[in-house]
Amino acid sequence: MKRRSLLLAGSGLGVSFWLGGCALPVFPKRPAASPHDALGWIHHENGRYTLRLPRAEMGQQIATALRQVAADELGVAAEAVAVRLAGTADLARVRATVGSESVRDFALPLAQACATLREAFARGETHGWRDADPLPPTALRSFRRPAGATPAPGARRPVPRVHDREIVTGAPLYVADVRLPGLLHGRVLRAPLSPELPSRVLGLDERAARAVPGFVALVRDQRLQQAQAEGLGIVARTPGALDRIEAALAVQWGVDGTGDDPAIARRIDVDAHAAQGRLPNTVLDEGRIDPAAPWDLDLRIDVPLAAHAAIEPRAAVAALDAAGVLDLWVGTQDAWYQRDVVGKALGRGETQLRVHPCRVGGAFGGKTICTVELEAALLCEAVRAPVKVQWTRTQEFRQGFHRPPSSHRLRARWRDGRLQDWQHHFASSHILFTAAGVPAWLQRITDVVAGDPGVARGAAPPYRAPRREVRFALARLPVFTGPWRGLGAGPNGLAIESAIDECAWLAGQDPVAFRLAHIGEPRLARVLRAAVQAAPPLPPATAGERRGRGVACGTYKQSSHAAVVADVSVAADGRVRVTRLGCAHDCGHVIDADGVRAQCEGNLVWGLGMALSDALTVADGRVASDSFASAPIPRLDAVPPLHVVLVDEGEPPGGAGETVIVAAAAAIANAVRAATGRRPTRFPLDPAAFAQT
Template sequence: MSAVLSRRGVLAGLTVVLFSGCALPVIPKRPAPKLEDALGWIRHDGAGLYTLWLPRVEMGQGILTGLKQIACAELGVAWDAVTVKLPSTQDIPRVKATVGSDSIKDYALPLAQGCALLRDAVARGGFAAAGDKPPTPRWPTADRPDLRRPPLAQGEAIVTGRPLYVADVRRPGMVFGRVLYAPLSPEFASSPRAFDEAAARALPGFVALVRSPLFEQGQARGIAIVAATPGALDRITRALAVQWQMQTPSVGGRELLDVDARLPHAVHDDSVPREGAWDVDLRFDIPPATHASIEPRAAVAEFDAQGRLQLWVGSQDVFYQRDVVAKRLGLDDDEITVHSHRLGGAFGARTICTVELEAAVLARAVGKPVKVQWTRAQEFAQGFHRAPSRHRLRVRLKDGRLQHWWHAFASAHVLFTNAAMPPWMQSVSRFIGDAGVARGAKLPYRAALRETRFALQRLPVLTGPWRGLGAGPNHFAVESTIDECARLVGQDPLAFRLAHVEDARLARVLQRVAQAANWGQPLAGERVGRGLACGIYKDMSYAAVVADVAVAPDGAARVLRLWCAHDCGRVVNASQVRAQCEGNLVWCVGMVLVEQLPFEAGEVKAASFADSPIPRWGDIPQMHIELVDEGDAPTGAGETAMVAGGAAIANALRAATGVRLTSLPWRPTMPAQ
């Protein structure tokens, strides 16, 4: 069966039949935005002023600015005439999670139509209605020079440190909580066995020790402390000295991923003959990696005298937080109001309910507002991470062209994350695959026969959506192999790709990046190399990247320059799209040269960025971003460049050293030729 069936469709159907009687976790509801919804996002306040309730979560991607541009253009008003607010669950109808780089693609048109209706209604002194036919939307770059480069919404507040994030929330009488878990993956059973409650209570700032069956993650059971100040939490934790009852891990980590075993899920299903020699035969090993959001996740919860809950969150899906907390605490939806805040990074990490439920349980237990903010160590140990994967790619070539393409890979789950789904529910993926794992595995080049298959394995490390999902790892393996094919037949990597490419827009970004980087021009210096890669994100957005790298005598590698041609259709805010490209490219530098999450014996072995580093300022190269906008419908920019940046750097390393990078990240001790 194809790996691309929707998760919602499967869970609505198969799970009812296969798992009748099992407790079903809360499933996210993700309705497509419509004009009727958009009429609730934009409101006329009188005197030519408007309020836009943002139907997306702002997490650094600039969608607050982009959707405000569209609103101002359609309403025909100045920038300062529209105030943008992040809504609560009481302010607008349900919207789907902010995921998948789809905010402009899915929300620009309904918002533009809604604003156009409201504009005409205000002009005639009436009200916009869903039955009214909206005029043709105008785009902000078409005839409004003042909207082409507007100020960054909330930009001044960020620079001056005004409160924007959930960590900035202060409530009268607020206290601070933390839920403690064993230093072991929640895939293994653990629970508190003994602790020194008297020593904890004796410390200044101690408020409460709370035990609840709701403090659970997988098979892990926790215990919580509440303190008067954030600083007291560490002291109380040390004094409590919890001793844990822990199951001894009986399984390993990504060594369980076997690309030579049965591969039930197909992306390309031609039958490539196994007998005979292969011209290229490569294996790639992609480790787990953290999201590394600079702001650790946090939540504030407060119950009023009538038992209604106010919940302040930094989440990619505030309605899902309401659904989960309501179910777990036995509340009705109208008894909870969830307030959205700007996120200091998310990248797929904040799609499930964690600190939000913890804060709500503690607030009910102590009768006071409670803030819970994870430490960096908790982010590593209790959050989910990039799914590790292993790949084997084998290719036969004929007359300088791809003849047989065979790609086998095994991965931990992405959309069917083990951070939220028990084994019985995740087993549905045995039948339909995991579209997040499959993302980016589709070969965009011509070949006589193409076979791409994958297998899924639940691992002890928590895995789930990570920027681009499978697109980064899968394209890394594919584009590294394509580069090796070009080298084997003695062709220029650009010419080889253009001879095989099936999509005109992909060919266009290849040509544009090659022109920008002066592809083919010799590089000066020893052990300096240039690499190229490209790809398509979600069958809708395109990117190609050229990378220059230098490798020192001791093997240490540094990216010197990156060029990126990026096609996400119509561009609303060029500055923000360039910023998204740059952010993706920094992630690619980290993916290839820096990042991995150490995991041994069922435990994440990292407590800080010293243990699981991310790129630093000195690692960031010069970047040139070429935006390709030929008037196509807008698609997504938030994750697109992940399809090309990593492999371009690896291909440059190959050019500089003769070494094909097959296990991430690059290490200076790797052999050099």
Template sequence: MRRRSLLAAGAAGVTVWLGACALPVIPRRPAPDAEAALGWVRFDGTRYRLWLPRAEMGQQIDTALTQIACEELGIELALLDVVLPSTADIPRVRATVGSESVQAFALPLAQACATLRDALARGQRQGTLVAEPRPASQLRAWRPGGRWVGASPPSAAHAALVRGAPLFTADVRRPGMLYGRVLRAAASPDLASRVLALDEAAARAVPGFVALVRDARLVQGRSLGLGVLARTPGALDRIEAALALRWQVDGDLGPAPLAQQLDIDTHLAAGALPHRLRDDGPGEPGGRWDVDLRLDLPAAPHNAIEPRCAVAQVRADGGLDLWAGTQDAFYVRDVVAHHTGLAADQVVLHAQRIGGGFGGRTICTVELEAALLALSAEAAGAPVKLQWTRAQELRQGFHRPPSSHRIRTRLDGGRLVAWWHAFATTPILLTNAALPAWLNPLTRLVGDAGAARGALPPYRVPWQRVEHTLVRLPLYTGPWRGLGAGPNALAIESAIDACARAAGRDALAFRLDHVDDPRLRRVLLRVAEAAGWSRPRPAGTGRGLACGVYKGAAYVATVAEVAAVDGRWRVTRLVCAVDVGRIIHPGAVRAQCEGNLVWGLGMVLTDQLPLDAHGVAATGFDGAPIPRLPEVPPIEVLLVDEGDPPGGAGETAIVGAAAAVGNALQDASGRRPTQLPLAADLRIAASSTP
């Protein structure tokens, strides 16, 4: 049996077992290879076509993979058309997550393009090709001095964006289209809720009203919704107001605030934490802790600019077409098929550009809502567009988990000899937004790799213990840019900075004394040189350093500078050196790093979710703010490329961003940020400017 057949048989067995156990749909994420990549590229005798195997959400992967393909094929960029595929166009591909698009997909694509190029060179124009999985050293795209790889050509999509061309799901228009919305209680979907009373007669009197859709499958978590169909988007708001809905919500977020439920000291007092990432045993050096740092981060939203949207249309053959911007098109297709009773191949999802994903578009939400409304008798075969409002994004989406950290360290002769990091957070990959509550014991048993990401320090320490616990909160949490890497790196790098201060050492020299990895040393030295680390800092300013490794394959170091401006501390400069291995598109890598640095600013300055008794209280950016342009300083990104394999740029810089800002604020004010965000504390600290 061939390997691919064996995997298919194994997947079939899993499907049977899952069905028997009534488990939710589990994502299937096959590793890409040259054989699969042959299904992404075609030549019609005149032009080449690339069906993009990744979701495009502003990271310019469409351009980067175009560069790989054209380099290997030996053609002009203009000869290749890049198309966002449907699930009927290409073999199953895994979700666009984890900064792995170049890392995992560039080599198979180059291998497939080399196979196609050689076939055309020998005159073959028809038939099926067999992929040749040749090593990178034999591929044009991996040789130095190429024409396209390493350049920053403009993306065709950028001009289309400026012109307002129809690229997003909200731009999809279908003849006879209706507009839908699923109304839900203003409560966490983790709480049981349903309609208690409504004024249907008033709603029917609203011009543009089509129907109310009552369907037991309109459930998100434990929230039972009420579907609305209208002839215009504007009618939806008027119908919702006319309904005067009253809701029954069972329970609340609990008697204690979420931060108290996660309190790391409470969990430590109850005994050992269940998940240990490293434990060097009982031989820890004795004596007092030289650093004892507590850090708490609240929940935070993704705050993508584009609210999610889906269009669904029933085909004449009884199948279903879906248009949506999702990070996992095949998983969404499977979920919709599962809940509608259709076969998977009867549901075709047409991928659209995403206006910001960041991990938040990995599950099925609006797509199923649109499908159920389109399949309802009330829709009568009409296509249905359903777009969440900003309030729905905040109330019904999942968010960055809150976390609570305590790090204790011991020093001897100015060097680290003991490191103990304990933290409490919620599951990330095993998110309660996709898994029912009765599966919670499973997450407690097996742990969650997403929550643990980046929790091991990249430093040489003789004795270490890193442990954590997972708490299932009645608030939807899940993947957020970098998963646990951002919060964990913030805690680690804050503690390392405190260690350097306790040892009376320079923050850069202290790190270099504990780093063995040459790539991490390299970015530390590069950023220090570019930022002028050795120069004395002026009075009334502060400077902070942080660094880290993302998924063992990409390296970053960041310097932040702050100054007292108009009675408050402001971040005035960010300098970042990043080594993500072989760089395909330098401009795109810089843009991704800049975005990560702004996310790091947000982690320290703004990011939080206000909560009430039943869930997220915010309904817009005013209640859940992001850094605004005046808060974003000049940013300099230095790219380090020594020819190592690609390591991923989409999330790497987040592991050095927030802590650099926090360390700079500590340097300037003498106060260590421990309760985030810091918007109010910035004014308090500025009043005591030295």
């Protein structure tokens, strides 16, 4: 049974990305997944089921979760459903894998398609056309909860993880594993600074480069330009030869402009923006706040630039087949967008370009735009041979985009222990309308028309007050910023939960009780109580240390809720060690409990990094970090025991991939406040600020 050959051109709000040398932008498309589309995801042939995965698999184990949905609905064991990473030639267009949307938006259409297939088989029908029956969740096996059943996430027998054996045995999964006959290796050289700053080649030693063993080609093509940075392509027979060719070329670069940390801090200084008048972008404007009355809380929080730090540097392989069709192997969050961008740049229609997604070794929002994919395609066309391009770690830091820094001013007033006024002003740089893809003129238009919803994500507090105002300002920076796990929800949650915690301390109330008195969402109150109840007593401090416990909670995209309890030990010299992290998490109906727990644990570790280590410095117009040594991520010996409680009361599926990020870092900061009596206001934490004097 096969789906109809129908390609639906979906549309929706998207970010427009500018291609160097092209007159018009390319718009990512955001089609909704329908049951009819899902008929193309599940196939049965010769007694075997195959799920063509409509989502990018990047470690979040959506392949396992969707396979479980298919197996439950078909009435077979999960092992009976093979999973294949599907490319642009296999499926109708699906939208990018972002926003913790996969189970929420794709599980139901898949279940409906599988139910259609199952019922057709039960009637003995194996040929002909079928439209998927849009059954409600209550009529589907994979969503059904027996009447009177006690929710028990994880009670189901754990299913085998998709790709676990391949990962452990080193089987080919990633773009870097792709091997083709005659494969060459390419790199695009750019000035060693941010592509946001104009740069160009002033001179090079081509003769010396051609003399390097393994040299194949030097490629000058204006389409290799990234933003305002000219690109110079080199192709070699081995990866090692690329380094030697680059050294021999000794490219001299001309650069316009510069930038450093102080300049960036000035551009996003929230107080400087507020001094110029009302901040231009509104998140909340409820009631009339008196700006002249004294504030009970006046707190500033500053969060720095930070990297995605995916273990896998981005890569792509491009090859031309005998008919001249371009095949492109990618590690991306949106294979169809890669097809659109590369196709437009190379003048190729959809039938002349096939994009094959590989498993992604970490993305976190960082692999959403087209970079290395276009580089590989252009170099392949230039030399008429297969080419692999893999960025170095230094390129990841200097040419990719990062979490924008943000500056927050939070003020509050209360009466009789209840909030009356809440004001949150902040300034940041762009996330959805990232400078990595949007030119300055277009960004100025979006600033006026739409602001940046990514920057605003998570800025509406979950706490009630008669008067609430949340506004923000945007500033384009000399380095690229863009989507980072949870978009603005992580930094905004850190600021909000730090402020609400300080309100409780200043009002002389228990931080948990204060939150519960102001939370309007019952599900959020439920996870907060669950997280607190699951936490054991805080161990007493030993000689020379201070111990503290902090809590934080929040809602992600109005659909999932989390609360975190953190325990810390602070040494006399101010060094902070997190001794325990626990969370309660409610994303609605849980399909793959092990996968959800893993996402929660990952977010807890991200919170650890946000609080203690995540930062990138900028100097001389570039990100100064060039390796994990200069941009550290949490080490295993710094990760405490992690405890996760899943709450499932039968609500529709939400998202699990990013929810806990709204509370993890703040819980650590609040624990430091409890241990030391000093409120963390700048991140990552500086031990000197908490040293005993």
